[in-house]
Structures are given as C-alpha cells and as structure tokens.
Amino acid sequence: xxxxxxxxxxxxxxxxxxxxxxxxxxxxxxxxxxxxxxxxxxxxxxxxxxxxxxxxxxxxxxxxxxxxxxxxxxxxxxxxxxxxxxxxxxxxxxxxxxxxxxxxx
Numbered sequence: 001x002x003x004x005x006x007x008x009x010x011x012x013x014x015x016x017x018x019x020x021x022x023x024x025x026x027x028x029x030x031x032x033x034x035x036x037x038x039x040x041x042x043x044x045x046x047x048x049x050x051x052x053x054x055x056x057x058x059x060x061x062x063x064x065x066x067x068x069x070x071x072x073x074x075x076x077x078x079x080x081x082x083x084x085x086x087x088x089x090x091x092x093x094x095x096x097x098x099x100x101x102x103x104x105x
Contacts, residue, residue: 007022012024013049024050026047035075061079
C-alpha cells in the first residue's frame, strides 16, 4: 500500500489561509537584499507567500504585510511584477486541480 504524497502547505501573508505551496506566489528576499518574484519556488532567501487573489495582493501591499514578512521595502518594479503574476499568471486552487485531473486522464 502506497502512502499519499506529502504536499507542502504554506499560508498567504495577507489572508492567512493555508493552501498547497504550488497554489501560491512566492516572493523572496535574496541574501543580497533584493526582492524578487520566485516562479520556481527554489530561490535562496527569505520567502513570503501570496495567493493569486488581487485583493490579497493589494491588502499585503497596502497594510505592509509583505514588507513585514520580508524585512525590507518592496520596490515599485517588484510591485508591478507581483500584480501581474497575481492577475494573469497565478493559478487558482480550482483551476489547478482540474488541470491536474485532465493531465492524469
């Protein structure tokens, strides 16, 4: 009997909802102090996660939750990249589940 595969869980810094790591957008502060959107999820440094909802992105920026989580100010170019990844490139939990089902059949 095979054990179910472990799926890492992370929480969104804005809404605090726990979701699978693959459903969230990772923002990372590199060891050099740069802030980047980490599409691979493997960059070295301090990470913070946001769900793909535009409301969560705006809340994290407006209430400085992302700044608090990373410990450094987030530049305007990174803010634009975060908004773009949340609106167009982010995966929703429902969409990803159906995509995986489609691939498995």
